[in-house]
Amino acid sequence: MRRRVRDTAGAQGRSGAAAAVLAWYDTHARDLPWRRPPDPTGQAPLPDPYRIWLSEIMLQQTTVAAVAAYFKAFTERWPTVEALAAADETEVTAAWAGLGYYSRARNLHACARMVANDYGGRFPESAAELKRLPGIGDYTSAAIAAIAFGEPAPVVDGNIERVVTRLFRIGEPLPGAKPIVRAKVAEMMPGERPGDFAQAMMDIGATICVPRRPACLLCPLRPDCEAETAGDQTAYPVKAAKKAKPKRRGAAYAAFDRSGQHIWLRRRVSKGMLGGMVEVPSSQWSSRSDGATGPNGAPFAANWRKIGEVEHGFTHFDLTLEVFAAVIDETPESDGWWAKLERLGAEGLPTLMRKAIDLAIAFQESQYRL
DNA sequence: AAAACGTGGCC
DNA sequence: TGGCCAAGTTT
Structure with missing residues (x-):
């Protein structure tokens, strides 16, 4: 042949x-x-x-x-x-x-x-x-x-x-x-x-x-x-149909110190959503459909005030995060650290957290201007 | 094998 | 506006 x-x-x-x-x-x-x-x-x-x-x-x-x-x-x-x-x-x-x-x-x-x-x-x-x-x-x-x-x-x-x-x-x-x-x-x-x-x-x-x-x-x-x-x-290409994205809610808690120059941050666990990344303390929005919201979901007690919400779309759900802010006098007895606002860029914040913190900072600055 | 896993840009 | 899409991998 x-x-x-x-x-x-x-x-x-x-x-x-x-x-x-x-x-x-x-x-x-x-x-x-x-x-x-x-x-x-x-x-x-x-x-x-x-x-x-x-x-x-x-x-x-x-x-x-x-x-x-x-x-x-x-x-x-x-x-x-x-x-x-x-x-x-x-x-x-x-x-x-x-x-x-x-x-x-x-x-x-x-x-x-x-x-x-x-x-x-x-x-x-x-x-x-x-x-x-x-x-x-x-x-x-x-x-x-x-x-x-x-x-x-x-x-x-x-x-x-x-x-x-x-x-x-x-x-x-x-x-x-x-x-x-x-x-x-x-x-x-x-x-x-x-x-x-x-x-x-x-x-x-x-x-x-x-x-x-x-x-x-x-x-x-x-x-x-x-x-x-x-x-x-x-x-072409033919693709399998996509599933609908559920909507979830959660809450984030931005604590500032008395000087207004620092915000309390912590590190997320290494598995799951935003694994291993830095966050402002937040509720369990990543693992439930109705993440605990309101001031009671905070990791420590403070005079929390709801200052707004941020929307964020993830691959498999859309999140609405209620943002709470408070000024506290004592360093919280919980894992985390005070981060200087001017140096937040070095903390490595995922975009969702950047949005929540930007909202909190804008609110904080508007309070100081009064 | 299907679901989890970020973000930003485009129309 | 909302869905689609972008040099996919892991469990």
């Missing part, structure tokens, strides 16, 4: 589609802080695995725009995995504050310590080994292996799911269709430049094959795209 003649696009791989993708990437790659420019030769040195790993963790379910500033801050403060491993976990979670999904920060730190202590400061180079490290799953292990180590690992993220389900009109709903998508990516994989191929596919998804109004006329995969031919691009 005769073999089909192999695509003769040279280093561009076994699939014409992959060749088109790489050629597109050579002139249209996004310029991102953690990225090396496209390498048409496939011979350039690979990027620093530490920076690739850090960027990939930050980018999980998070936009490029949100990540950029954090990536800069982290790499300036901790230029190597050893430096990050030497930091306290609380420093790392504080620096992560505002980026969300805080288990990532704890896993990031744990992973840095494993790489520093168990791997001599060098990341393992295969997707299979990388996947054993905390915070690194299917996507991230493949991405690091491909981008930082040149392994032809099939990378599948949300962008690539969209591109590939359209390309092949895959009608199975996600996430069940993920193995099909991964198999298609593996089939498309070029013989060279696996890292550039992965990044190119993600860039196509992020800039051309977008959820609404995809710019198919600009797409290097247009000639191959079944959905474009059928004209039903936006019908």
Whole structure:
């Protein structure tokens, strides 16, 4: 039996589609802080695995725009995995504050310590080994292996799911269709430049094959795209229906000292919502539908006054937090510490807490002006 | 396997 | 306004 003649696009791989993708990437790659420019030769040195790993963790379910500033801050403060491993976990979670999904920060730190202590400061180079490290799953292990180590690992993220389900009109709903998508990516994989191929596919998804109004006329995969031919691009990917978000209520208690210069903070337990993060004392809003509200839910007695409410949307519920404030004369006999208002930025407050505290401070300042 | 897990931007 | 979406992982 005769073999089909192999695509003769040279280093561009076994699939014409992959060749088109790489050629597109050579002139249209996004310029991102953690990225090396496209390498048409496939011979350039690979990027620093530490920076690739850090960027990939930050980018999980998070936009490029949100990540950029954090990536800069982290790499300036901790230029190597050893430096990050030497930091306290609380420093790392504080620096992560505002980026969300805080288990990532704890896993990031744990992973840095494993790489520093168990791997001599060098990341393992295969997707299979990388996947054993905390915070690194299917996507991230493949991405690091491909981008930082040149392994032809099939990378599948949300962008690539969209591109590939359209390309092949895959009608199975996600996430069940993920193995099909991964198999298609593996089939498309070029013989060279696996890292550039992965990044190119993600860039196509992020800039051309977008959820609404995809710019198919600009797409290097247009000639191959079944959905474009059928004209039903936006019908893909098919996703399982989402559940309704419940509404929850809770309360936060902002205690100021007599000087008005300090607020009482404490650290949340490491599991669950905002795990390990700093908060103004609050009720059990994270674990019940009607978190105890009112002045009686406070961790210590004071002349609590309700000063307002803040709204905050989480992934799986919407929260209304009643905010109470009081001035107290004694340091509470409960876990926590006085934080200087001018230095709240260094405390690493998650956004929900930032909202509650901003409201409390505004109220406090309005009282002093009277 | 389904649910938990943040945040901000867009239309 | 509210739902959708963004380089997912863990349990």
